[in-house]
Amino acid sequence: MAMVWYEIKKILLRPSCQIALLLLLALSSYICYQEVYGDEGVEWLTESGEWLKGPAAAREMRSAQEEWSGPLDQAMMEKALEVLKRYEEEEKDHPEDIDYRFQRIQPLMDIRDMLNLAGKDYYEWEADDFFIAETLTPETLPNVREQRIKQLENYLYDESSLAYSRFSQNEKEYLLSCYEKMDETIQMGYAQGWSHAFDAGYYVIFYGSIIMAFLVSGLFANESRRKTDAVYFSTEHGRKKGSAAKLTAGFLLTTAVYWALMLTLNGLILSMLGFEGGDLSILAEPMDNWRCIFNLTFRQRSLLALLDGYIIWMLFSGVAMLVSASTRSESLAATVPALLILIPNALNSYGITQGSSFWMNFFPDKMVRAYVGNSPYVLVEIFGKVMPMLYVQRFLYTVLIVVLTLVCWQIYRRKQVR
Amino acid sequence: MLFMELKITNLSKDFRKTKAVNQVSYTFHSGVYGLLGINGAGKTTLMRMLTTLLNPTSGEITWDGEDVFKMDKAYRKLLGYLPQDFGVYPDFSVQDYLRYIAALKNLTPTEAKEKVQEVLLLTGMTQFKGKKMRTLSGGMKRRAGIAQAVLNDPKILVLDEPTAGLDPSERIRFRNLISELAADRIVLLSTHIVSDVESVAGQIILMKEGRFVATGTTEELIAACPDKGWLCNVPKDEVYAYHQKYRVANVKTLSDHAQLRILSQDAPMPGAVPEETSLEDVFLSYFGERSGGEDGNGMV
Numbered sequence: 001m002a003m004v005w006y007e008i009k010k011i012l013l014r015p016s017c018q019i020a021l022l023l024l025l026a027l028s029s030y031i032c033y034q035e036v037y038g039d040e041g042v043e044w045l046t047e048s049g050e051w052l053k054g055p056a057a058a059r060e061m062r063s064a065q066e067e068w069s070g071p072l073d074q075a076m077m078e079k080a081l082e083v084l085k086r087y088e089e090e091e092k093d094h095p096e097d098i099d100y101r102f103q104r105i106q107p108l109m110d111i112r113d114m115l116n117l118a119g120k121d122y123y124e125w126e127a128d129d130f131f132i133a134e135t136l137t138p139e140t141l142p143n144v145r146e147q148r149i150k151q152l153e154n155y156l157y158d159e160s161s162l163a164y165s166r167f168s169q170n171e172k173e174y175l176l177s178c179y180e181k182m183d184e185t186i187q188m189g190y191a192q193g194w195s196h197a198f199d200a201g202y203y204v205i206f207y208g209s210i211i212m213a214f215l216v217s218g219l220f221a222n223e224s225r226r227k228t229d230a231v232y233f234s235t236e237h238g239r240k241k242g243s244a245a246k247l248t249a250g251f252l253l254t255t256a257v258y259w260a261l262m263l264t265l266n267g268l269i270l271s272m273l274g275f276e277g278g279d280l281s282i283l284a285e286p287m288d289n290w291r292c293i294f295n296l297t298f299r300q301r302s303l304l305a306l307l308d309g310y311i312i313w314m315l316f317s318g319v320a321m322l323v324s325a326s327t328r329s330e331s332l333a334a335t336v337p338a339l340l341i342l343i344p345n346a347l348n349s350y351g352i353t354q355g356s357s358f359w360m361n362f363f364p365d366k367m368v369r370a371y372v373g374n375s376p377y378v379l380v381e382i383f384g385k386v387m388p389m390l391y392v393q394r395f396l397y398t399v400l401i402v403v404l405t406l407v408c409w410q411i412y413r414r415k416q417v418r
Numbered sequence: 419m420l421f422m423e424l425k426i427t428n429l430s431k432d433f434r435k436t437k438a439v440n441q442v443s444y445t446f447h448s449g450v451y452g453l454l455g456i457n458g459a460g461k462t463t464l465m466r467m468l469t470t471l472l473n474p475t476s477g478e479i480t481w482d483g484e485d486v487f488k489m490d491k492a493y494r495k496l497l498g499y500l501p502q503d504f505g506v507y508p509d510f511s512v513q514d515y516l517r518y519i520a521a522l523k524n525l526t527p528t529e530a531k532e533k534v535q536e537v538l539l540l541t542g543m544t545q546f547k548g549k550k551m552r553t554l555s556g557g558m559k560r561r562a563g564i565a566q567a568v569l570n571d572p573k574i575l576v577l578d579e580p581t582a583g584l585d586p587s588e589r590i591r592f593r594n595l596i597s598e599l600a601a602d603r604i605v606l607l608s609t610h611i612v613s614d615v616e617s618v619a620g621q622i623i624l625m626k627e628g629r630f631v632a633t634g635t636t637e638e639l640i641a642a643c644p645d646k647g648w649l650c651n652v653p654k655d656e657v658y659a660y661h662q663k664y665r666v667a668n669v670k671t672l673s674d675h676a677q678l679r680i681l682s683q684d685a686p687m688p689g690a691v692p693e694e695t696s697l698e699d700v701f702l703s704y705f706g707e708r709s710g711g712e713d714g715n716g717m718v
């Protein structure tokens with residue numbers, strides 16, 4: 001144990017690592033700020049025309065949404081429709097107040113989004129369709145569940161759609177079965193705390209993994225760079241237990257930093273924006289999650305994303321340590337994991353790989369993104385069974401972490417000092 | 419059965435075309451061994467094999483009859499090693515560093531605490547124990563290096579050029595330290611400076627181009643050396659000619675002639691006065707060049 005502690009100390013005492021940790025902290029704080037007060041944060045327009053942000057906005061939104069919480073059944077939809085139409089009418093009497101209508105429909109914005117989305121085929125959406133809800137009547141109110149399924153069917157089986165050839169028959173059936181698992185009626189309610197905590201977590205997992213890899217990248221490589229390896233390998237434990245201690249230190253530090261950071265981040269955002277809504281289906285925020293194939297509550301999604309993020313961080317630390325042990329180069333060890341996530345991410349976001357290339361789907365950026373709102377469906381078929389790539393990655397990455405660790409240990413304990 | 423025998427048999431290490439260590443056999447028992455040779459002789463390579471850092475190309479190393487690579491950590495338990503290129507963890511304090519190495523050497527934290535105090539005292543580093551290693555001078559680093567080497571009371575203490583870069587007073591200090599450490603263990607000390615080993619080493623090994631070219635006590639080496647030292651007075655304009663023909667250990671220019679100290683089997687000229695041969699002469703005779711001086715400006 002003493003060995004593990006000193007290995008961690010080697011990292012923590014290094015100025016460059018201290019800077020990296022500060023950077024991680026600054027980055028997380030910035031993301032946290034953005035998700036609460038900033039551009040991504042919660043906003044609320046008061047009756048007096050004042051824009052509230054952050055916890056104050058969350059407080060207003062929460063109490064205003066109470067009236068619109070509960071199952072989105074016919075009665076609730078009719079009530080929403082009535083209110084929406086009323087404000088559409090009233091708006092005409094208040095031409096001086098451009099925010100008149102918006103201010104008043106804020107509490108039922110999610111329901112309105114739902115009506116908009118279910119009211120017309122999602123894939124035929126255009127800018128002015130933002131007002132579909134108000135065109136509906138009690139008789140034409142959609143069945144949300146059926147509408148979602150129908151839209152997906154149209155998308156998958158329309159010969160002119162990209163999806164038509166992209167997905168196999170099995171995959172199409174799988175996607176539809178995911179939508180069919182959706183509850184008959186969705187529970188609506190306030191869950192801003194959870195959704196913002198999740199969004200913030202996504203960024204921290206993504207960029208933090210790169211910083212974490214940097215932190216552990218010197219563990220092995222620095223021994224030869226600083227020529228401390230000669231003494232190290234000549235000691236009783238230098239080869240077996242010493243190398244194990246290094247790996248333990250790397251993973252322990254990763255674990256500690258990850259959970260401390262992520263739990264603090266989630267705790268902070270939840271306590272600022274509210275813990276309620278964890279039991280609601282993520283579809284209660286339809287704008288973000290309408291296409292999502294995962295039937296999860298906000299709390300489940302947050303927990304799973306936390307675990308997935310942990311796997312990614314551990315994998316990156318593992319890769320960094322393996323490169324560190326086998327190439328003796330700290331910079332290479334820090335760069336390889338960063339490239340593993342940044343390159344595929346860049347390729348995908350510039351549309352170079354169309355997001356559909358089979359091998360590109362194995363990269364970790366896909367895993368980080370798996371639960372993010374309306375990201376593309378990433379599926380694989382294994383022995384005739386279709387599943388989200390996410391499940392395969394969870395399994396593969398976990399196995400990979402174990403394998404990397406063993407390989408790294410084997411490489412380092414046999415290292416010769418020339 | 420413990421007779422403390424470190425034995426190397428036909429040990430070789432090739433790097434591509436270089437035979438860094440070439441078919442060396444030797445047996446070490448308790449005592450101080452001075453491994454003497456110029457830069458590139460293969461001393462470091464030999465020591466790296468003895469400390470299991472490097473696998474031999476051929477040959478074997480045994481401790482009390484057992485292959486040291488098979489003994490693995492049971493062998494490394496006996497080792498203390500000060501490498502030639504001794505690196506440190508810049509952000510560790512001396513005390514941190516020693517406790518860390520103590521942990522690697524399987525000392526419990528309590529043992530480590532005690533032992534670290536002890537080696538700090540031994541090396542005169544006690545008042546510097548809180549200093550960050552990046553701020554240590556070369557000499558202090560070396561002392562910290564010796565401190566770590568002896569943490570586990572090693573039966574085999576391997577010191578690779580421990581005096582390189584030390585000033586004369588530190589060298590003397592160091593020699594005294596070696597004598598203190600010599601009891602009941604094998605101390606193998608490499609250097610290219612004759613004076614480092616001639617007083618402390620019981621056995622001296624002359625290493626050249628990967629081979630042990632001569633071994634024995636100082637007296638034995640001198641006795642076995644074919645060359646003798648001769649003092650000759652020669653005219654100044656003939657000095658160059660003598661340099662061409664003989665190994666000249668020393669030149670002293672006097673007012674009307676030069677006094678040369680020449681190494682040769684027979685008297686190089688009539689009237690040459692035989693002198694007592696020194697270990698330095700033996701070195702010169704084998705290597706054709708003088709060993710590094712006290713001031714450390716020799717080859718490193």
Ligand SMILES: Nc1ncnc2c1ncn2[C@@H]1O[C@H](COP(=O)(O)OP(=O)(O)O)[C@@H](O)[C@H]1O
Binds near residue numbers: 434437438455457
């Ligand atoms: N890692 C290495 N790769 C290639 N050649 C080496 C290596 N280490 C040492 N050598 C060569 O082996 C010979 C002996 O080197 P070394 O053991 O360092 O000698 P010494 O310690 O006596 O100066 C030299 O010719 C050196 O160039």
Ligand SMILES: [Mg+2]
Binds near residue numbers: 458462463
């Ligand atoms: Mg050397």
